[in-house]
Amino acid sequence: MNLTRYFNIIVPAIAVLLGLICGAVIMLITGYDPVAGYAALWNGIFGETYYIGETIRQLTPYILAGLAVAFAFRTGLFNIGVEGQLIVGWFAAVWVGVAFELPKIIHLPLAILAAALAGALWGFIPGLLKARFKVHEVIVTIMMNYIALYLTNHLIQYVLSDKGDKSETIFASASLSSPLFQELTDYSRMHYGIFLALIGALVMWFLLEKTTKGYELRSVGFNQNAAQYAGMNVSRNIILSMVISGAFAGIAGAMEGLGTFQYVSVKNGFTGVGFDGIAVALLGGNTAIGIIFAAALFGGLKVGALNMPSEAGVPYELVEIVIALIILFVASSYFIRWILLRFKKEGK
Incomplete structure (x- = not known):
């Protein structure tokens, strides 16, 4: 088996496993039962239809925030401004939502469009400064x-x-609320x-992988000098990348x-x-499908952790430690890859 082909799957999986193991060790050291703790976490995600609905509700913005980070990263930019x-x-969508009342088929898309435009504008500014004045987008x-x-x-x-x-x-x-989802999930806040x-995940995948513009954006991110030599407008693509990334965040x-x-x-x-979107994108390998699974993990951990204090007496903060450890191990992916390659060489 060519191990290197599966690194994008194996490394995050190992990172999650190591994070859970370290979390269990911390529970033992601090006097809590890790089996009871993780059982309560599982029940807090899948134990009732309400929890399932809340998990899906939680992972929804995580997917879009992760896409915002990943889109910029895939085009050579690091968008730390997804939170802003x-x-x-959020503000623009609600402003349109309270300003007037229209038929739903018009009002809802208009509110979502306003959110996308607001996020895109907030991404346009650092994109313009990066493209025209070389001001680092992180700052x-x-x-x-x-x-x-x-x-x-x-x-x-x-x-x-x-x-x-x-x-x-x-x-x-x-x-976006859905009476049908509320009925199916015991009145959770799951919505359309x-x-x-x-x-959004499908759009990002299609745009980056299946279109000429996506190839151009990725080329600029990979090597700006080569892209410019090939006749691509580097400045325009930097701005466009930040605008699209901001639109995902706005939504x-x-x-x-x-x-x-x-x-x-x-x-x-x-x-x-x-900020959690950065971790979601990192764990998901900056791919659309990976981000969906990473968002599901983070959403499940966030919602399931709420059940741990009442069912197992484990503090909610311990799950935050587990999440931080998962991020740490993903960030240490080079070390994990090195270990896997060593095992591969020794196995020959």
Whole structure:
């Protein structure tokens, strides 16, 4: 078997396994039962239809946030601003959702489009600065996360409310909620956004792998000098990549604003979804199908962990440690690859 062909599957799987093992060791050291802890985690994901619905609801924005990070990375850029792009997308979607009432077939797509445009605009700015002035996108996107947070907080207080801390609830015509899913999942907050997230994964795969523009974007990311020599417009492709990445992040925000919460409120800090998207993309190998599975894992861990304190007495924070360890082992993928290659050579 050619082991190198399966590295993108084997390495993340080993990283997850090592993270779970280390988590079990930490539970033992701190006086908790790892078997009971992981059993409670499993039951918190699959034990009831409500938990399954909540897991799907949680993984929906993770898929889109992971796609945002992965799309930029596949084109040679590191978009740390997914969190900010998500926040402005969330705000824009809710703004359209509360501003007026229209037939659902018009209102819902319009709200999602507003979120995508807001995220795309927030991605356009660092893309332009990178393309024209060679300003590193990591620095700019980090700073724009804070601008997004405090700007939207101000607009929520003085535009969407009268010095309040949250907007009104969006009109039903802009909502992603599904009475059918609520009935099937014992009134969880699962919504139609999961289909949009899966479509988003398909769009990213098709655009990067099956189109001329996708090949051009990947070429610029792989080697800008060679791409420019071949006649490609490097600056335009850098901007386009950040715009598309921002649009994915903006739609992730719409999943929260139109699906889970159906309003937007003043935030004391970041949501964390955008930053978790970096881990999702990393674990998923920056591929569309990998991101879906990675988002399912992270969504399951986040939701299942809520059941651990009540069922097994294990603190929720231990799952955060497990997630951090998984990310650490994925980031150490070079070392894991080296070990696998050593085993392969010794087995010959």
